[in-house]
Amino acid sequence: MSEDEKKTVYDFWLSPSISRPTGNKKDIKRVRLGPHIYSSHMIHVLNKTQTEAFLEFQTTYPDIKIKQRKFENLKPYFVRAARQQDRSTCCCRYHIEARSIFKKCMEFRKNVLTNHDVADTIQIKSCERPTGRRRWFCKTTGRYCCSSIKVTIKTAEDMYRFSIQNLTKPNESASCKRRILRLLDNTERDELRKFKPVPDNRSIQRVHCVENGIISVKKLSCYSCDSCINGNYSHCQNCHITGTERKITMTREDELNRENDFEDEDETEIKDLVNRGCIIAVVVDDPNDDDFLLKASGKAQVLSVDTTDKWGAHFLKGSEIIRGLYFNKLTVEDGMVKFKLLQRKTALVPAVSTRFICMELNISNEGILTMPEDTNLAIIDSL
Secondary structure (H helix, E strand, O other): OOHHHHHHHHHHHOOOOOEEEOOOOOOEEEEEEEOOEEEEEEOEEEOOOHHHHHHHHHHHOOOOOOOHHHHHHOOOOOEEOOOOHHHOOOOHHHHHHHHHHHHHHHHHHHHHHHHOOOHHHHHHHHOOOOOOOOEEEEOOOOEEEEOOOOOOOOOHHHHHHHHHHHOOOOOOOOOOOOOOOOOOOOOOOOOOOOEOOOOOHHHOOEEEEEEOOEEEEEOOOOOOOHHHHOOOHHHOOOHHHHOOOEEEEOOEOOOOOOOOOOOOOOOOOHHHHOOOOOEEEEEOOOOOOOEEEEEEOOOOEEOOOOEEOOOOOEEOOOOEEEEEEEEEEEEEEOOEEEEEEOOOOOEEEEHHHEEEEEOOOOEOOOOEEEEEHHHHHHHHHHO
């Protein structure tokens, strides 16, 4: 395609009938063009699907010959499909009223916290609980008080013991008759961890790395002093609250104490799955078609000499290729695409160009292949 035709396609994507700005000034798309070089543009959303845009382009510019795949590749980077939130229109009155309500709620909360008598809270905490009752009515405060603390759970073993005593037998409304509980001392992992866990890690709040393999921890975190805000944690001004700082040297995780039940397998490429008789789709550098169908004559092989096929394609020695016969596209009727097998003209294609293997497709005695439209769209998506 010429540069003028590409510019026409680019401008068509930005036409008002195809896409529009979102209306939100914060919707900005940014891409990296090079080292310390970026490009930003307001996001546009499509008013229709990409297929509908392509059909309209063909109607508007019938002289420009272009495939849908190429048409979509020329779409600007800041144009995307519309989402549900893009279809909602902002109403200024709605936002102003919500902001006003929130502001009044915060003023009411501040007034209550400032003028409320703390004696009520003290009475709640100091009122006596009747023996054997978890919920009672306190006359001094005029409200219900409750205490649901039955046990203190700090470790997995404490949780296990509590569950055995209280959760083994379910309620009558439950569908199960009993619960079987187990305590696992160790958890098997499929991957190695970089470091062993820090002792008492559940009681640590503030953690930061001092140097490679050494961390500094404290019981509590500081959010107020200027030193911690600026990242100078070693000069914290609230050490009397957060506690003393201690440094811990991290230790590497040892090897797992069990044998792996599986071995890492190399990833299988799609070209390695091709066998004799497979119908595959290969990507091609053709201005009129994005892909060709090929009936493979065998597995992928490496050429021992320079070779030229009957279609004029030349391959150098050492190239990995697949031999086969091309299909010619005939018609598209009732959601079915028909192809004709081109006999007696063997073609060679690079093995890495294989993108899709067509399953459960049969060729008639006349060499006609009928393909559902869904399979054809799947081939296009694989490109």
